[in-house]
Amino acid sequence: MPTLRMSKIDKQFFGKMANEQVDFTLEQGEIHALLGENGAGKTTLMNILYGIYQADSGCIELDGKPVSIKSPKDAIALQIGMVHQHFTLVPTLTVRQNITLGLKSKGYPFVNAKELDRSIRTLSERYNLTVDPAALVGSLSVGQQQRVEIMKVLYRNARLIILDEPTAVLTPQEVESLFIVLRRLREEGHSVIIITHHIDEVLAITDRVTVLRAARNAGHVVTRETSEEELSSLMIGRKLQKIERKPLPFSFASKGLQLDSIQSKNGPLGPLSLSIPAGSIVGIAGVDGNGQKALAEVIMGIRDIESGTITLDGKPLQHLSVKERKALGIGYISDDRLKDGLVLDMDVRDNFLLSSYDKREYTSHALIDTKRVQQATEQAVSLYAIKTASLSTPVRYLSGGNQQKLIVARELGDQPKVVVACQPTRGLDIGSTEEVHSILLDLRSQGCSVLLISSDLDEILTLSDKIAVIYQGTIMDVLDHDKVDMTHLGLLMAGSKTRRSV
Amino acid sequence: MKRTILSFAVMIIVILLVSFLLIAMVGSDIPTSLASFFRGIGGSTCAMAEVLVRATPLMLAALGVSVGFRTGFLNIGAEGQLYLGAISITWLGMTFPTLPAPLMLVLSLVLGFLSGGLWALIPGFLKAKFGLSEVINTIMLNYIAINLVGILVRTSLKDPTYPYPMSPMLPASTNFLQLLSPTRLHAGLLLALVCAALVYLLMFRTTLGFCMRAVGLNARACQCSGIAVSKYVIISSLISGGLSGLAGVSEIAGLHHRLIEGISPSYGYLAIIVSLLGRNNPVGIVFASLGIAALQVGSMSMQRSSGVPTSIASIIMGLVVIMILSRKSLFRCKEA
Numbered sequence: 115m116p117t118l119r120m121s122k123i124d125k126q127f128f129g130k131m132a133n134e135q136v137d138f139t140l141e142q143g144e145i146h147a148l149l150g151e152n153g154a155g156k157t158t159l160m161n162i163l164y165g166i167y168q169a170d171s172g173c174i175e176l177d178g179k180p181v182s183i184k185s186p187k188d189a190i191a192l193q194i195g196m197v198h199q200h201f202t203l204v205p206t207l208t209v210r211q212n213i214t215l216g217l218k219s220k221g222y223p224f225v226n227a228k229e230l231d232r233s234i235r236t237l238s239e240r241y242n243l244t245v246d247p248a249a250l251v252g253s254l255s256v257g258q259q260q261r262v263e264i265m266k267v268l269y270r271n272a273r274l275i276i277l278d279e280p281t282a283v284l285t286p287q288e289v290e291s292l293f294i295v296l297r298r299l300r301e302e303g304h305s306v307i308i309i310t311h312h313i314d315e316v317l318a319i320t321d322r323v324t325v326l327r328a329a330r331n332a333g334h335v336v337t338r339e340t341s342e343e344e345l346s347s348l349m350i351g352r353k354l355q356k357i358e359r360k361p362l363p364f365s366f367a368s369k370g371l372q373l374d375s376i377q378s379k380n381g382p383l384g385p386l387s388l389s390i391p392a393g394s395i396v397g398i399a400g401v402d403g404n405g406q407k408a409l410a411e412v413i414m415g416i417r418d419i420e421s422g423t424i425t426l427d428g429k430p431l432q433h434l435s436v437k438e439r440k441a442l443g444i445g446y447i448s449d450d451r452l453k454d455g456l457v458l459d460m461d462v463r464d465n466f467l468l469s470s471y472d473k474r475e476y477t478s479h480a481l482i483d484t485k486r487v488q489q490a491t492e493q494a495v496s497l498y499a500i501k502t503a504s505l506s507t508p509v510r511y512l513s514g515g516n517q518q519k520l521i522v523a524r525e526l527g528d529q530p531k532v533v534v535a536c537q538p539t540r541g542l543d544i545g546s547t548e549e550v551h552s553i554l555l556d557l558r559s560q561g562c563s564v565l566l567i568s569s570d571l572d573e574i575l576t577l578s579d580k581i582a583v584i585y586q587g588t589i590m591d592v593l594d595h596d597k598v599d600m601t602h603l604g605l606l607m608a609g610s611k612t613r614r615s616v
Numbered sequence: 617m618k619r620t621i622l623s624f625a626v627m628i629i630v631i632l633l634v635s636f637l638l639i640a641m642v643g644s645d646i647p648t649s650l651a652s653f654f655r656g657i658g659g660s661t662c663a664m665a666e667v668l669v670r671a672t673p674l675m676l677a678a679l680g681v682s683v684g685f686r687t688g689f690l691n692i693g694a695e696g697q698l699y700l701g702a703i704s705i706t707w708l709g710m711t712f713p714t715l716p717a718p719l720m721l722v723l724s725l726v727l728g729f730l731s732g733g734l735w736a737l738i739p740g741f742l743k744a745k746f747g748l749s750e751v752i753n754t755i756m757l758n759y760i761a762i763n764l765v766g767i768l769v770r771t772s773l774k775d776p777t778y779p780y781p782m783s784p785m786l787p788a789s790t791n792f793l794q795l796l797s798p799t800r801l802h803a804g805l806l807l808a809l810v811c812a813a814l815v816y817l818l819m820f821r822t823t824l825g826f827c828m829r830a831v832g833l834n835a836r837a838c839q840c841s842g843i844a845v846s847k848y849v850i851i852s853s854l855i856s857g858g859l860s861g862l863a864g865v866s867e868i869a870g871l872h873h874r875l876i877e878g879i880s881p882s883y884g885y886l887a888i889i890v891s892l893l894g895r896n897n898p899v900g901i902v903f904a905s906l907g908i909a910a911l912q913v914g915s916m917s918m919q920r921s922s923g924v925p926t927s928i929a930s931i932i933m934g935l936v937v938i939m940i941l942s943r944k945s946l947f948r949c950k951e952a
Contacts, residue, residue, distance in 0.1 A: 416840055437842030448840055457834040468830060469841040471823050480822045 115178050117142045117305055118163075118274060123172035125158055132158040133169070134329045140274070145296055145306045147316040147337070149349055150326035151543045153513070156309045157199075159326070160276050164196040165189040195272030197263040199279045205252030210234060212251050213266050237268055241298050242291075256401065257288035264295065275299065278309045282569065283402050286604035293319050312572075313345045325349055350544045357551045357576055359595075362559055366392035368427045370563035371532050376412055376422035383408040383587040384422065390532070390563040392427075395554065396592075397578030398567040401607055405587035406567045407449060410534045413565065414446050415439050426532060440469055445525035449537035449567070451514075455521045458510040462502050465509050466491045466524050494523040498549075514541040518550075526553060533557055536567045551577060571603075585609040623947035627939050634935060638928050649922040656917020657910045663917070665799030669871065670909035673698065673863040673880065675808040677887035678905055679815045680732075680859030682896040686819060687852035688832040689740060693754025694860040695884025696761030697732035701864025703765060704731040706773055706875040709786035717789040724790060724865055725807075732861015733854040735761065740853020744846030750853070758884070766877055773875055783875040792870040802870030809902070811859060816898040818855075828852050860884060889937055908933065 118140040125133040133155045140146050150156045161167045163174065165183040173180055176192055183189050189196070203212050210230055219230060231247045238244055243261045245254070251262060260280065267275055281289045296319060299306055310316060316323055317337060325333040325348040333348040347353055370392040377384035382405040390396045398406055411417035413424060415436040424431040431439055440446070448454035456465050467487055470476060476487050491505050498519045502512055509517055518541065526533060535554065539547040554564055554577060568574050574581060581598060583590040583606040590606040639649045656663055677694040684691035691697075705724045715723065739753035766781070768774075775784035793803040819825035831838050831848045839845050867879050890908050894900030915929035 414840070435842065435844065436839065437844065440842045446840065453834070453836050454840040455837060457830050457837050459833045460830065464826065464830070467826065468837070468843070471826050471843075477823055480824060482821060482823055482826060 116140055117177060119175040119178075120159070120163065121173055121175075123159060123162060123174075124170045125155075125162060125167060126170055131329045133162070136172075136326065136329070136331055138324055140305050140307060141322075142305055143300055143303050144321040145300055145308065145319055147320040147323045148307055148309045148326065149311065149313070149316055149323050149345060150332070151311055151349060152541050153515075153543060154326040154349075155329045156326055157278055160196065160278065160307065160309055163189070164194060164276060190270050190272070193271055193273045194276070195267030195270060195274070196276040197260070197267060197278065197280065199282060201259055201263055203251045203259055203262060205250070207251060208247065209245050209249050209251060209254075209262050209265075210247040212262055213247070213269050215266075217270070234265065234269070237265060240302070241268065242295055243268075255288075256283045256403070257285070257291070260284070260288075260292065261295070273303070274305045274307070276307045276309070279311075280308060281310070281312065281315055285401050285607045286571070286600055287608060289315075311349070313342050313349070316345060317342065327351055357548060357555070359555060359577060362393055364393075366561040368392040368531075368561065369425075370394070370427070371413070371565070372423075372425045373413070374423045374425070376424065377420040378405075378408050378412055378587075379418040379420045381405075381408050381417060381587075383412060384420075386422075386584075386588055388582055388589055388592075390565055392531075392563050393558055393561045394579040395558050395564040395566055395577050397574035397581045398565065398584050399571060399574050399581050399603060399607060400584035402569050404584050406584060407536065408587065409584065410446070410448070410536045410565070410567060413439075413532075413534050414444065443529070443531035445528075445530035445533045447518075447521055447525055447533070447535045447538045449540060451517055451521055456509050456517060459508055461506045461508050462495065462500075462512070462520065463487055463491045463505045465520060466494060469524060470528070494520075494527055497527075498523040515543055515546045518542055519546060522550060522553065526557065529560070530557070530562060533562055533564045534567075535564065537569065538566070539568070539570070539573060547573075583607055619947050623943050626947075627936075627943065630939065631932060631935060635928065635932060638931065639922075639924055642924055644922045644924050649918050649924050652921040653914040653918045656920075657914045659917075661796070662799050663913070665796055665801040667906065667909045667913050668805050669800050669802070670913055671905040672802075672804040672808050672870070673867050673883045674887055674890050674905035674909055675902060676804075676811060676863035676866060677860045677884055678890035678894065678901045679808075679811055679898060680736075680856045680863070681887050681891040682894070682898070682901060683815060683819065683828070683859065684736075684852055684856035685891060685896050686832045687828040687848060687856075688835060689743065689849055689852050689856060690751050691736060691739075691754050691853065691856045691860075692751055692888065693736060693739065693757050693761075693857070693884070694863070694887045695880060695882065696754070696758035697735045697857040697860035698864040698867070698880050698884050699761040699765050700731040700735040700857075701728035701861030702868050702875055702879060703768060703773070703864075704728050704861070705790060705865045705868050706768075706783050706786065709790040710773060710783065713787040713789075715789060720787075720789040724869060725862065728861045728865030729858035730861070732864065733856075733858035735861070736853045736857020737850065740850045740857075743853075744849040765875065769875055769877060775874075781877060785874050786868070790869050791873060792866065800871065802866075804866030804870035807862065807866055811862065812898040812902050815859070819898075824848075824851070860887070863887075886933075889933060892937065893940060 116139040120138040123133045123136040136159055138159060148156045158167065162169045165185045165188050168184065174183060181192060183192065210227065213234055214230055234247045243265055245258055245261050245265065251259060280292060284292060296306055308320065320337045323335050323337055323345065327349060371390040373386060373388045375385045375387055400406055408417055412419055415434060419432060426442060452458065457468065467476065476483055488505065495502065500516050500519045500523065502516060509520065539550050542550065558564055566574060566577055575598065578595050580592050580594060582592045583603065585607065586609065590611060636646055639646050657667055658664055677698055681691055681694050704727045708724055708727055735757060739750040739757065742748040742753055743750040769781040769783055773783045775782055795801040795803060819829060827843050828848050830843060831845050835845045863883065868875060872879055886908060890901055890904045894904035911929050911932065915926045918924045919926045
């Protein structure tokens with residue numbers, strides 16, 4: 115008998131099916147991957163299991179008994195725990211306080227810190243989860259914070275643990291130690307569900323895989339008996355076309371974008387030097403939060419610099435405004451499309467106009483030429499296959515992928531000389547991801563300097579000519595794409611220069 | 617759609633019930649009171665003209681407020697900006713009494729717009745450059761402006777031949793055209809309607825308006841796209857205050873013809889409500905200002921003939937605003 119059986123789960127959001135007749139079973143003591151593209155319904159299904167959402171229909175059985183899970187409280191009582199993609203820790207509290215948050219221990223309201231520390235240490239040792247109970251959570255690395263999250267779940271006696279995209283924020287080494295913890299959990303008889311869209315992780319660590327596609331079950335396989343090809347075709351419903359990055363047969367005269375000893379104003383960056391020649395893609399590898407965003411903003415002029423120079427074809431940029439830089443042909447895809455990229459309450463047309471509102475072709479005197487804007491937007495929408503009800507639909511109502519495509523159309527549509535792409539495919543399905551990748555490669559072959567910042571190492575490795583590793587605001591090293599050794603890359607990402615290759 | 621209709625029906629019923637209750641509480645007869653309320657609004661040409669007269673400053677100031685709100689500049693200072701406009705035309709009329717009427721008209725409008733605008737520019741600049749709250753600063757500038765009028769009508773702008781704190785009558789060249797003698801209706805209404813059309817053009821047809829609206833909805837995205845956020849906040853504060861300044865000019869030139877303390881019975885604050893009810897849209901504002909003006913004029917008539925205090929209008933207004941703000945959430949309306 116499986117330890118968990120979810121059957122015929124239906125869940126609708128605003129008339130759109132997020133889960134449709136989904137079945138899911140979990141055996142005692144296994145690591146089970148829930149694989150699917152963004153928006154396939156993985157997280158929804160797990161949120162239903164954890165009581166954050168209620169299914170419209172369908173039933174959940176634990177050890178053969180039907181259960182009703184109305185809130186995370188119910189789920190915790192049933193020994194189900196979930197580690198969310200975005201951690202739910204209080205940075206100003208200690209590890210112990212975070213782990214015991216909301217629990218009434220013996221002697222409540224008085225806290226026996228020693229006793230709590232002792233039980234936390236026991237747990238740590240049992241599962242190889244080394245953390246100091248007295249440390250402030252804010253001072254821990256992301257990998258350590260994730261351990262605290264797992265400890266929190268274990269401390270509440272979970273035997274079924276859900277991890278939502280656990281590797282998204284980790285360096286390769288941290289991923290390795292997470293895997294060790296997961297194996298240890300399996301040995302202790304816990305059942306683990308990993309929500310992911312990375313096939314290599316699935317192959318590396320799991321016992322079985324359930325694949326979701328477009329809100330439905332797409333397959334159910336034993337990891338040992340499957341292959342990367344099978345999983346990817348189950349996941350996207352067709353064969354994956356690997357993007358080929360061919361070396362360019364010619365080179366460009368232009369020097370492209372040069373950054374020289376940049377120091378950002380009271381910011382996390384610098385001193386940093388980087389060169390992005392015309393017709394090349396430079397990928398920035400690094401753990402999230404090491405100054406990637408600041409780097410992009412410094413190039414765009416959104417963030418001020420203290421010292422250093424930025425030049426495009428030898429022309430200094432650092433004193434120009436955002437607008438002047440954009441006018442020189444620098445396109446910017448921000449990692450936060452909702453806050454930085456779009457005005458959600460304006461329509462598709464207005465958002466398309468956002469960075470070109472004063473271009474001569476769209477204005478006559480101070481008036482906006484609505485007709486021309488309409489035409490240009492129509493063209494972009496059909497060229498980039500943006501799905502929208504109409505051009506006057508507020509972009510709030512577009513899906514994440516279509517919002518992103520709108521930004522791509524706006525920022526990259528006008529033959530830019532430089533592209534600063536921050537997480538350009540975050541939240542996109544595989545089809546749209548491929549499109550964005552091929553657009554970036556096209557721009558490269560047209561002589562554009564592309565700066566690609568991504569937390570997806572695969573994306574960086576596939577597209578980049580050179581890979582620069584960023585750590586605490588400085589570039590640790592720049593590697594040629596064909597000379598990348600993963601261990602070395604991981605060490606650089608973690609800030610260690612010890613095994614530096616020349 | 618059903619829920620929308622239901623929600624408005626419930627709102628009207630609640631408003632009627634509350635008004636009946638209040639009228640009954642002060643011991644007046646409900647039918648007589650209501651009759652006098654409606655007679656006060658539409659009973660005669662004079663009554664109707666009075667609604668329009670009241671609506672004029674509301675419309676102008678609310679247009680100003682809406683321009684600010686659309687750009688994310690929460691201008692609570694229309695009252696003060698209105699008084700600045702009133703001061704400017706009084707000064708102009710007293711200093712250059714011999715100017716010909718057409719020139720006087722143009723100068724008084726330009727000067728009124730600029731003085732209201734510059735008054736709002738102070739908090740606008742402080743917000744744009746240093747991130748200081750324009751809400752607090754505009755309110756504070758209201759106090760300063762109101763008391764500035766108090767000082768001026770006792771000193772430099774005082775009528776020396778008269779013991780009371782007020783300016784002398786301004787020369788006839790400053791007066792707006794009277795539209796419908798013997799009512800008090802004046803050309804200020806036309807000015808307000810023209811401004812409504814201009815604000816509509818500005819906000820929805822020009823690049824300037826486009827940028828201002830975008831800044832109001834997501835300043836961060838504008839910054840990232842190269843729209844100079846602080847520039848548009850400053851421009852918006854200037855236009856916002858300028859329109860309120862015109863409201864002050866219109867009150868003096870059309871109605872009072874001299875500067876007195878308290879020429880505005882809180883028009884500047886009512887303008888915020890009008891702008892809100894009109895959804896910051898010029899067309900909506902025209903109708904909302906007529907509605908609020910009618911409510912006020914009607915309640916004054918009710919006070920005269922049935923002894924119901926005019927404070928009932930303020931109570932109803934407060935109720936309407938709260939209900940409109942909470943309507944969608946309370947009735948779970950799914951409107952775009």
